[in-house]
Amino acid sequence: MPWVWLIIGGLFEVGFTTSLRFVDGFRNLPWTLAFLVSVAISMALLEVASRSIPMGTAYAVWGGIGALGTVVVGILWFHEPAGTVRVLLILAIVAAIAALKLTS
Numbered sequence: 853m854p855w856v857w858l859i860i861g862g863l864f865e866v867g868f869t870t871s872l873r874f875v876d877g878f879r880n881l882p883w884t885l886a887f888l889v890s891v892a893i894s895m896a897l898l899e900v901a902s903r904s905i906p907m908g909t910a911y912a913v914w915g916g917i918g919a920l921g922t923v924v925v926g927i928l929w930f931h932e933p934a935g936t937v938r939v940l941l942i943l944a945i946v947a948a949i950a951a952l953k954l955t956s
Contacts, residue, residue: 854904855953861897862917864890869922873930894918909952916949 867890874883894914902910923942926932 854901854910857897858901858905858910858913859917861894861901862914863921864894864897865914865918866921866925868894869918870925909955913949913952916945916952920945920949 868887871883871887871890874880875887876883878884898910898914901914905913920942923932923938927934
């Protein structure tokens with residue numbers, strides 16, 4: 853179950869990074885609230901997961917999920933570039949996350 857919490861926490865990290873794009877200096881209240889709720893849930897789930905998963909592994913996986921998800925959101929919704937090298941580097945992040953899971 854800790855891995856499930858960690859994955860969900862990583863997804864909420866994507867939520868807070870995406871929300872951060874719209875907070876407008878924390879003047880846009882709905883997006884600011886979305887950011888604050890997402891970051892609180894994300895950090896809480898990282899803490900819960902790190903009770904059973906080594907902190908270094910948990911943080912690397914959590915951050916990797918957040919980075920990967922944020923890049924994917926950027927490509928799909930904000931039309932950021934998706935060149936070959938960028939996609940290969942994203943796949944390297946996925947491989948590193950999977951390897952950390954396998955070694956835990």
